[in-house]
Amino acid sequence: MEIILNSIITCPTCGYQKEETMPTDSCQFFYECESCKTVLKPKEGDCCVFCSYGTVKCPPIQEHKSCC
Helix, strand or coil: CCCCCEEEEECCCCCCEEEEECCCCCCCCCEECCCCCCEECCCCCCCCHHHHHECCCCHHHHCCCCCC
8 A cells, every 4th residue: 555645735714725745753733834834733532634624634544543
């Protein structure tokens, strides 16, 4: 199984989208939108901002492992 490292994060406040490279060795708990400066945090039940707002889940989840 190939792990995808790029994900497009969509800000729920303003709709701005940006492709980001996900870290492979840690979770990203906070992400600041470049457009409106809203600080995104994971939704309840998600481990990171990529799992909540990205087009691709984080690498540990893709590998069916526990995240962080």
